[in-house]
Amino acid sequence: MKIEIKNISFGHNLGEKILENFNYSIPEGVFGILGQSGCGKSTLLRIVGGLLRPDEGDVLINGESVWKNTIIKKKKMSKKIGMVFQGGALFDFLNVEGNLKFAMDSTGVKKEEWDSKIEKILESVGLDNVENIRKRFVSQLSGGQARRVGLARTLVTSPEIMLFDEPTTGLDPQRSRSIIEIIKSSLSNSKISIIVSHDIAFISEVCTQAILIENGVVGATVDNKNLNKIINSKKIDYKDENLRKLSKFIKGLPT
Amino acid sequence: MKRLFLNIGKSIAEQSSDLGRGAFRNLGSFVSSIWEGLHGPYKFYFSEFVYFSSSSGVNAFGIVAITSAVAGVTSSYLIAEEVRRAGVGAEFMGGGVTQMLVTQLVPILVGLVVAGRTGSAITASIGTMKITEQIEALKSISTDPIQFLFFPRLIGLMVALPCLTILGCVMGNFAGYFAAERVLHLSWSTWTFSILDLFEIEKLFHSIYKSVIFGAIITIVSFYQGWTVHQSSEELSRRIQIGVVGSMTFILIANLIMTVLVF
Numbered sequence: 154m155k156i157e158i159k160n161i162s163f164g165h166n167l168g169e170k171i172l173e174n175f176n177y178s179i180p181e182g183v184f185g186i187l188g189q190s191g192c193g194k195s196t197l198l199r200i201v202g203g204l205l206r207p208d209e210g211d212v213l214i215n216g217e218s219v220w221k222n223t224i225i226k227k228k229k230m231s232k233k234i235g236m237v238f239q240g241g242a243l244f245d246f247l248n249v250e251g252n253l254k255f256a257m258d259s260t261g262v263k264k265e266e267w268d269s270k271i272e273k274i275l276e277s278v279g280l281d282n283v284e285n286i287r288k289r290f291v292s293q294l295s296g297g298q299a300r301r302v303g304l305a306r307t308l309v310t311s312p313e314i315m316l317f318d319e320p321t322t323g324l325d326p327q328r329s330r331s332i333i334e335i336i337k338s339s340l341s342n343s344k345i346s347i348i349v350s351h352d353i354a355f356i357s358e359v360c361t362q363a364i365l366i367e368n369g370v371v372g373a374t375v376d377n378k379n380l381n382k383i384i385n386s387k388k389i390d391y392k393d394e395n396l397r398k399l400s401k402f403i404k405g406l407p408t
Numbered sequence: 409m410k411r412l413f414l415n416i417g418k419s420i421a422e423q424s425s426d427l428g429r430g431a432f433r434n435l436g437s438f439v440s441s442i443w444e445g446l447h448g449p450y451k452f453y454f455s456e457f458v459y460f461s462s463s464s465g466v467n468a469f470g471i472v473a474i475t476s477a478v479a480g481v482t483s484s485y486l487i488a489e490e491v492r493r494a495g496v497g498a499e500f501m502g503g504g505v506t507q508m509l510v511t512q513l514v515p516i517l518v519g520l521v522v523a524g525r526t527g528s529a530i531t532a533s534i535g536t537m538k539i540t541e542q543i544e545a546l547k548s549i550s551t552d553p554i555q556f557l558f559f560p561r562l563i564g565l566m567v568a569l570p571c572l573t574i575l576g577c578v579m580g581n582f583a584g585y586f587a588a589e590r591v592l593h594l595s596w597s598t599w600t601f602s603i604l605d606l607f608e609i610e611k612l613f614h615s616i617y618k619s620v621i622f623g624a625i626i627t628i629v630s631f632y633q634g635w636t637v638h639q640s641s642e643e644l645s646r647r648i649q650i651g652v653v654g655s656m657t658f659i660l661i662a663n664l665i666m667t668v669l670v671f
Contacts, residue, residue, distance in 0.1 A: 199544065202548060203547070204544045204547050204548060206437070206440075224443075224444050224447040224448045225447065225448040225449065227448075228448045228449060228550065228552070231547065231548075231550045232550045234548070235548060235549075236544070236545075236548040238541045238544070238545060238548075239541070240540065240541065242540060242541035242542055242544065242545035243542075243545075244542055244545070244546075245536075245540070245542070255549070255551075256549040259549045259550050259551040260549055260550050303545075306545075306549070307548070307549075310549060
């Protein structure tokens with residue numbers, strides 16, 4: 154499986170481009186996207202996930218177009234992709250169980266599997282007292298619990314491609330750690346996972362490859378080995394431009 | 409077709425001011441979402457439709473009954489006063505008041521009341537779902553948000569509004585009779601025979617057709633305002649106002665067009 158991002162351009166306002174002629178090919182594995190706030194990381198994730206139409210360009214998943222395909226094929230393709238949102242994005246008109254059942258119903262999971270899957274998935278995302286939690290509405294959940302349920306809602310549909318939009322932002326270190334552990338254990342279920350995060354340690358821990366978005370294009374690319382090397386070193390002036398840019402970005406210097 | 413809409417939107421947007429650009433972009437995105445919603449594996453969310461039509465209908469029952477009754481009493485009282493002064497025309501009271509209520513007053517009043525009550529609720533709920541990323545979450549689990557959120561509300565209100573209009577006509581008529589009875593001591597039979605003599609039943613059907621269109625106007629305008637909210641709750645409150653005022657304005661314009669050109 155492979156995701157090809159071809160000539161993607163996007164701007165929230167006309168005349169202003171967040172992504173411009175963006176090209177990249179994402180292979181199987183866990184892929185990280187880094188960049189400063191507002192550089193277009195989450196926008197790119199939404200375009201790849203079929204949630205946000207680009208102004209120009211296309212995304213190909215295994216050679217099949219996401220944006221230039223027929224509506225029927227596009228809808229079929231969306232079943233392969235699951236997205237974990239920053240705040241959980243749970244449906245507030247349903248309780249926890251309702252959220253999971255709705256997701257399973259929409260993605261074609263057999264009805265007889267629902268109950269066992271709910272039980273299993275809620276336990277796997279580290280929620281205690283599952284019997285009590287599954288009847289709660291979104292307003293009765295803490296921020297951390299809502300994220301876990303949001304993660305469970307995506308995992309329960311077993312997508313081939315998983316997209317994570319800043320899954321640890323706004324959580325205290327303890328909760329953040331536990332979410333990272335859950336994500337790590339779930340990554341093997343999908344063929345491609347794309348993680349957008351400001352947490353460089355998290356990206357270096359789980360991703361086989363990462364890119365830095367800069368001025369609407371790929372500013373630098375790095376593999377896991379080099380990313381760990383940059384994080385653990387004070388050096389900035391690498392000969393390789395990719396490493397130099399990433400090193401400066403990680404150390405908070407202008408790239 | 410979808411491409412055509414997008415291209416038209418894009419080319420107009422390029423020629424327009426910043427404000428116009430945003431509006432055309434929003435409109436293009438809304439139209440293309442509706443187009444997508446009409447395609448592919450179509451699922452009708454019947455429980456959503458039942459929930460929405462019953463909640464918007466039943467919950468508006470009280471305010472519609474009161475508004476229609478007040479309209480009935482007021483119009484009947486004013487006409488009855490004139491009839492009493494002139495000393496003629498009491499036998500036409502029932503038919504006249506009913507005609508006025510059924511053809512104009514009740515459908516417009518019900519439309520305006522529902523635009524304020526249900527229309528604002530539609531904008532608020534859709535806008536909140538947009539801000540909290542629930543609409544994107546729907547897409548991410550392969551649920552077409554238009555099929556799930558828009559069509560049940562559209563059809564729900566197109567069913568609920570005629571029901572409320574019929575209820576309003578009945579309430580207005582009874583209330584009108586009581587006012588006429590107080591001023592002119594008119595009997596129930598005189599009132600009823602006047603209605604049977606003068607009132608044309610097709611006027612009631614015209615009123616129902618109108619309210620179906622008003623239901624569609626309220627849903628489309630209010631849903632559009634919620635759908636195009638971007639990121640702030642302050643924007644949402646502004647959109648709710650625009651949605652209500654827009655729905656009311658379009659209802660009045662549509663009523664004028666239908667009264668003059670169609671019915």
